[in-house]
Amino acid sequence: MRDLSHYTFTEWLAAAPLAHRLRRARNRLVDRVYGQRPAAGQEALVERLRGAPVLAFTVAFNMPDAVALLADAMGRFLPGTPLVVCDNSTDDAARTDIARLCAGRDLPYCPLPPSPYRGKRNGSRSHAVALNWIVANLVRPAAPGVIALIDHDLIPLGPEDFVQRVAGQPCYGLVRHGTGNEAWYLWPGYSVFDFGRVAGTPLDFGTDTPLTLDTGGQNWDVLYRTLDLPRLRMASRRRVYLADVETGESEHFMLTDNWLHVGGAGHRGGGAGALARVRRAYDADPDGLLASLLASGPP
Incomplete structure (x- = not known):
């Protein structure tokens, strides 16, 4: 939780410190109760x-x-x-x-x-x-x-x-x-x-x-x-471009180290489509896809 001295005068007027502390206390309680619930197996x-x-x-x-x-x-x-x-x-x-x-x-x-x-x-x-x-x-x-x-x-x-x-x-x-x-x-x-x-x-x-x-x-x-x-050593990050193997259209993704992030596959509009495009590219050339992405540029 942020030190109280870091709040601005406007935030104090809006009672932001109290609201944040109450929200944090609520979250900790929810975590504690949920953490005690068992899972099958x-x-x-x-x-x-x-x-x-x-x-x-x-x-x-x-x-x-x-x-x-x-x-x-x-x-x-x-x-x-x-x-x-x-x-x-x-x-x-x-x-x-x-x-x-x-x-x-x-x-x-x-x-x-x-x-x-x-x-x-x-x-x-x-x-x-x-x-x-x-x-x-x-x-x-x-x-x-x-x-x-x-x-x-x-x-x-x-x-x-x-x-x-x-x-x-x-x-x-x-x-x-x-x-x-x-x-x-x-x-x-x-x-x-x-x-x-x-x-x-x-x-x-x-x-x-x-x-x-x-x-x-x-x-x-x-x-x-x-x-x-x-x-500390930490991960690298770069934008790469993936061309759809069926349509040829290019879409940008995040590559962190050697890991490709589809991005919001379960949430954002079109996420399932993006996942399908990555799947097609992976199936077409799993061992060469990384090199292809590293060599890619904007369409």
């Missing part, structure tokens, strides 16, 4: 994951095709890294399809308890409570060596070594900054943690509205502010 899943050297977690949301593409790409480029699919879908049919997909591919699967945040406007909070549930109920009892948090529509296009990413540092990922302040956080769609080094930290993937930090922003106070960012 939770204990058996913890036993399956216990002591793994590295685990990747993705929060699935209403897009079985996104999970399928992520699983295919990780199976190709990260065959030694288990992908744990934690299903936060609000659509029952999608949950059924994702569970069936994971069973067919022997992917660790966890049907998260129904989210207390169901509307589209609460997407950040829904993602946050899901991540906090995962850390409390799966990660902490399983105690893996390294964990990676991956968006369900973030696709690897080359080999990845998460253990090496955090060698000599507690975390790694794509940095995002607050507006008008020094605060920063790692986008939880691509972040890696040496869990042995952060196990004693009360990780919190909630938003920090006063500091303009989205999902994962509460980790600024408990972890990131103690780190010297310029001394």
